[in-house]
Amino acid sequence: xxxxxxxxxxxxxxxxxxxxxxxxxxxxxxxxxxxxxxxxxxxxxxxxxxxxxxxxxxxxxxxxxxxxxxxxxxxxxxxxxxxxxxxxxxxxxxxxxxxxxxxxxxxxxxxxxxxxxxxxxxxxxxxxxxxxxx
Amino acid sequence: xxxxxxxxxxxxxxxxxxxxxxxxxxxxxxxxxxxxxxxxxxxxxxxxxxxxxxxxxxxxxxxxxxxxxxxxxxxxxxxxxxxxxxxxxxxxxxxxxxxxxxxxxxxxxxxxxxxxxxxxxxxxxxxxxxxxxx
Numbered sequence: 039x040x041x042x043x044x045x046x047x048x049x050x051x052x053x054x055x056x057x058x059x060x061x062x063x064x065x066x067x068x069x070x071x072x073x074x075x076x077x078x079x080x081x082x083x084x085x086x087x088x089x090x091x092x093x094x095x096x097x098x099x100x101x102x103x104x105x106x107x108x109x110x111x112x113x114x115x116x117x118x119x120x121x122x123x124x125x126x127x128x129x130x131x132x133x134x135x136x137x138x139x140x141x142x143x144x145x146x147x148x149x150x151x152x153x154x155x156x157x158x159x160x161x162x163x164x165x166x167x168x169x170x171x172x
Numbered sequence: 173x174x175x176x177x178x179x180x181x182x183x184x185x186x187x188x189x190x191x192x193x194x195x196x197x198x199x200x201x202x203x204x205x206x207x208x209x210x211x212x213x214x215x216x217x218x219x220x221x222x223x224x225x226x227x228x229x230x231x232x233x234x235x236x237x238x239x240x241x242x243x244x245x246x247x248x249x250x251x252x253x254x255x256x257x258x259x260x261x262x263x264x265x266x267x268x269x270x271x272x273x274x275x276x277x278x279x280x281x282x283x284x285x286x287x288x289x290x291x292x293x294x295x296x297x298x299x300x301x302x303x304x305x306x
Contacts, residue, residue: 057240059203061195067238068293069203070191070251090292091302104201106191117204149193161204168225 039152040172041080042118044049046158050077058085059104060096068092074138075105083120085151086088086138094149095121109142115161116171120153173216173288174306176252180226180292184211185244192219193238194230201228208272209239217254222270228283231256237287240295249295250305254287 042050045108061067071095074086087094087104097103101122108115125131126149138147158172176184185218190209195201204227208220219237221228230235242249259265261285272281292306 053291055242057191057193057203057248059191059193059201059238061199061201063199065195065197065199065234065249066253067193067201067203068196069191069201069240069253070301071240071242071249072299073297089297089299089301097197100199102200104193104203106205107202108189108205115205117202119202163205163207163223165223167204167223 039081040100040111040158042077042155043172045078045114046107046116047058047080049107049114049116050083050118052111053107053109056105056107058093061093061100061102062092062096063099068096073093081155083118083153084134085122085153086134086145086147087149087151088115088138088145088146088147094124097124099149103151108161115122117159117161119157119159120155123152125150125152173215173290174292174294176211176289176306179248180241180250181211181214181249183241183250184217184252186245187241187243190241192227193236194227195236196226196230197233202230206239215289217252217287217289218268219256219287220268220279220281221283221285222272222279222281224282226258228258231258231285237285242295251293251295252289253291253293254289257286257288259284259286
């Protein structure tokens with residue numbers, strides 16, 4: 039696992055909707071916009087499953103995730119890769135449900151994807167795109 | 173292959189930056205923001221490789237793509253899946269280079285990814301998310 043830099047953490051905190059990619063075992067990629075994609079420590083992101091379908095199915099058979107951080111309010115662009123653990127009960131799960139309920143009451147918050155960050159890559163268009171940052 | 177509906181074509185034409193996902197053969201997903209992601213017929217999207225790194229490497233070993241269409245100016249949200257052909261010479265390639273050069277001179281336009289659309293899925297958060305549309 040790797041720790042995001044303060045600049046990366048700041049950028050991620052400004053993301054309203056994040057493109058979260060997974061892949062099925064047969065190699066079919068999937069990418070969906072996710073609202074709750076929140077850093078909870080330097081190396082861990084909580085991704086909330088409210089209405090996931092293929093993303094959750096993919097993670098059950100292939101627990102790998104990618105998400106990029108970029109937007110109008112964000113300087114630069116980078117891609118975060120990591121591994122997923124799916125949590126559907128217990129204290130961490132209840133903490134997530136409380137957080138979601140406080141921010142947007144009524145969402146189902148069916149499961150919590152705990153993403154452990156393994157790599158970060160440059161994603162800004164240009165010759166350095168794809169370079170490993172962390 | 174499937175043909176996009178007029179509403180889907182209109183939505184795709186409004187995308188300024190599209191999240192394009194691929195996967196390596198080992199199942200590692202990759203997602204990057206792509207500026208040139210343009211419908212050229214009802215079932216075909218041209219994706220221009222200006223600074224691709226992992227996306228191009230993934231497509232060479234696993235020619236599958238996913239991209240979602242969503243944004244502030246777009247009604248609804250859907251995900252397009254398809255297969256990729258990589259073109260680096262010939263008339264179609266030269267046509268693409270001319271198009272890129274007209275819109276944004278100076279970009280390398282190193283290769284053309286011709287995406288044939290195979291599936292479209294509902295991607296709007298809610299109980300219908302993941303449903304196959306086409």
